[in-house]
Amino acid sequence: MTPHASRARKAGLRYVFPVLVGKLARFATRLRGGGSAFPGYVTNKLAPSLLPTLAGQFPDGVVFVLGSNGKTTTTHMISEVLRAHGLKVFTNPTGANLPQGVTSALLADATLTGRVRADVAVLEVDEGYASELADVLSPSVILSLNVQVDQLYRFYETERVADMMLDASKRASEHVVINRDDPYLSKIDSSAMKGKVSFFGIAEPIVAASAHGLANAVDTRSGAAGAILHDAYAEVTTVSGHDITVAVADTDVELRLPARGLHYAADAAAALAVTSRVLGTRFQSQASARGFAQMAPAYGRGEVIPLRGDETGEQVEFVMFKNGPSLQMNLDAFDTAPERVLMAIDEGTPDVSWLYDVDVSVLDHVDVVTGEKAYQLALRLEHAGIPIGLVEPDMEKAVARMRELDASSTGRQTWLVNYELMMLGRKILGHGDQEVARR
Numbered sequence: 429m430t431p432h433a434s435r436a437r438k439a440g441l442r443y444v445f446p447v448l449v450g451k452l453a454r455f456a457t458r459l460r461g462g463g464s465a466f467p468g469y470v471t472n473k474l475a476p477s478l479l480p481t482l483a484g485q486f487p488d489g490v491v492f493v494l495g496s497n498g499k500t501t502t503t504h505m506i507s508e509v510l511r512a513h514g515l516k517v518f519t520n521p522t523g524a525n526l527p528q529g530v531t532s533a534l535l536a537d538a539t540l541t542g543r544v545r546a547d548v549a550v551l552e553v554d555e556g557y558a559s560e561l562a563d564v565l566s567p568s569v570i571l572s573l574n575v576q577v578d579q580l581y582r583f584y585e586t587e588r589v590a591d592m593m594l595d596a597s598k599r600a601s602e603h604v605v606i607n608r609d610d611p612y613l614s615k616i617d618s619s620a621m622k623g624k625v626s627f628f629g630i631a632e633p634i635v636a637a638s639a640h641g642l643a644n645a646v647d648t649r650s651g652a653a654g655a656i657l658h659d660a661y662a663e664v665t666t667v668s669g670h671d672i673t674v675a676v677a678d679t680d681v682e683l684r685l686p687a688r689g690l691h692y693a694a695d696a697a698a699a700l701a702v703t704s705r706v707l708g709t710r711f712q713s714q715a716s717a718r719g720f721a722q723m724a725p726a727y728g729r730g731e732v733i734p735l736r737g738d739e740t741g742e743q744v745e746f747v748m749f750k751n752g753p754s755l756q757m758n759l760d761a762f763d764t765a766p767e768r769v770l771m772a773i774d775e776g777t778p779d780v781s782w783l784y785d786v787d788v789s790v791l792d793h794v795d796v797v798t799g800e801k802a803y804q805l806a807l808r809l810e811h812a813g814i815p816i817g818l819v820e821p822d823m824e825k826a827v828a829r830m831r832e833l834d835a836s837s838t839g840r841q842t843w844l845v846n847y848e849l850m851m852l853g854r855k856i857l858g859h860g861d862q863e864v865a866r867r
Contacts, residue, residue: 443478443542447471447535465528467535478542479531483566488515488548488706489602490565494555494593495573496645497754498695501687502573503552504726505699505719510548512719513707518546530561548706555589558596569623570600571702573695575612575645576753577782586645587612597621603705605661605698609635611647614655626661626705628697630690634667638690639760640787643753662701664693676700681713683720687730689761691754696720728850733857735831735841743840744830744857748850752782758844765792766842770830771809772823772849774799783808793817795833798826799849823849827856 471478483490488510493503507517520533530551537544553561562570572593575586590612597604597616600623606613608627618625635641646653666673670685672693681700685692704711725731728748735742749755771794773780780801788809795817797806802821809816820826830841845853 443475444540447538447540447542465532467532471531471535480564481542485544486546486549489568490549491702492551492553492558492567492570494553494558496576496578496589497750498573498691499552501726501729502695502699503550505695506702507550508723509699509703509716509719512715513710515547518544518549520551555592558592562596562599567600568602569702569705570597571605571698572597572607572613573698574607574610576643577645578751587649605701608658608660609642609655610644611653611655614658615650626701627658628662628701629660630664630694634664640756642694643756662697664697667693672696674700676704679713681716683717686723686725689757691757733859737858742835745840745842746850747842747844749844749846752785756786759788759790762790765790767836767838768833768841769794770796770826770843771805772799772845773801773805774846774848776848777846780804788812788814796820796826796829798823823852824856
């Protein structure tokens with residue numbers, strides 16, 4: 429054994445105990461139906477030097493995905509397209525995007541010595557930790573999706589969130605991918621970046637035809653409220669339901685999205701811009717289209733689950749929202765009012781005053797309103813003149829009520845839920861395991 433190999437082996441052996449403890453914690457928490465970040469927290473405490481070892485393990489580098497909305501979906505899209513090109517991908521598929529969440533994802537795939545056998549890492553990262561994690565994991569590509577009004581109780585101002593993303597982007601060694609339709613991000617100082625800057629976007633006529641555009645935050649500090657429409661490296665040029673066309677460099681890529689909505693089209697353009705930059709000359713439009721064709725929705729984002737455990741019976745489509753912009757974009761994606769509707773919001777959203785900024789007029793009724801803040805949500809719907817069948821704060825009782833309703837003509841209910849109640853709703857329906865299948 430060479431001296432270098434001997435040192436590497438000893439370095440790996442020191443992680444056996446922390447990784448084993450983390451894996452056991454992960455097993456125990458999964459038996460209880462949750463706790464995706466706790467095993468990573470334990471492991472990071474026992475071995476704070478473990479996470480930085482990820483940086484050099486991937487031949488095709490590390491990709492960070494940042495943004496107020498769409499991180500989980502876009503991370504999923506990038507991962508599936510890279511897999512369709514034959515790459516083995518390490519990712520954090522459940523949306524656990526803090527340092528402990530990334531380590532928890534590592535525990536699922538790593539050997540006892542902390543090694544992950546993959547070609548590339550694609551990681552959803554919380555904006556508040558992006559710079560810190562970039563210093564640890566040395567990303568080759570950083571993608572910033574959007575700046576939207578979100579978690580003001582935590583971040584205070586949208587411009588602060590934009591600065592977090594742009595500051596982290598300076599740490600990308602090869603490529604920075606930016607939303608040219610975002611008023612804050614489009615004003616990036618390319619000269620301050622180490623990596624080459626590329627833009628993605630949606631053709632102007634498509635955005636103009638949308639009732640509420642892309643719901644990105646207005647720039648209140650530069651004197652120019654709107655975006656700078658740079659030439660896009662990846663641009664959505666047509667949208668028809670789930671079917672879209674994205675021009676990537678000089679190539680048109682025709683895709684079928686796993687869920688409807690203009691926000692998903694923007695995410696797809698972002699995903700193709702990133703995968704093209706990661707792959708270079710290996711990028712193929714046919715493989716990209718195949719990746720989307722095989723793609724299931726990221727959990728809770730257009731995911732369809734049986735209502736009563738019967739695959740042939742009534743189905744539930746989960747439409748997850750985090751904040752006003754994501755709820756608005758999901759409502760805008762409906763062609764007509766859903767026939768059976770549950771809406772849910774809980775204490776995970778401290779201030780729900782933003783509900784009054786959302787145009788809910790596409791709904792003609794809501795069958796059940798649930799969650800700890802059900803009455804605040806019901807008041808907003810009543811203010812808009814939308815009839816409500818039942819207000820029931822208890823999610824299990826609300827689900828029972830939805831199961832009692834007559835079957836819809838479409839065979840599908842629509843549940844508009846925030847993150848925490850999306851997880852609880854899935855669990856009640858027998859889908860508490862949130863791991864996305866790995867290939």
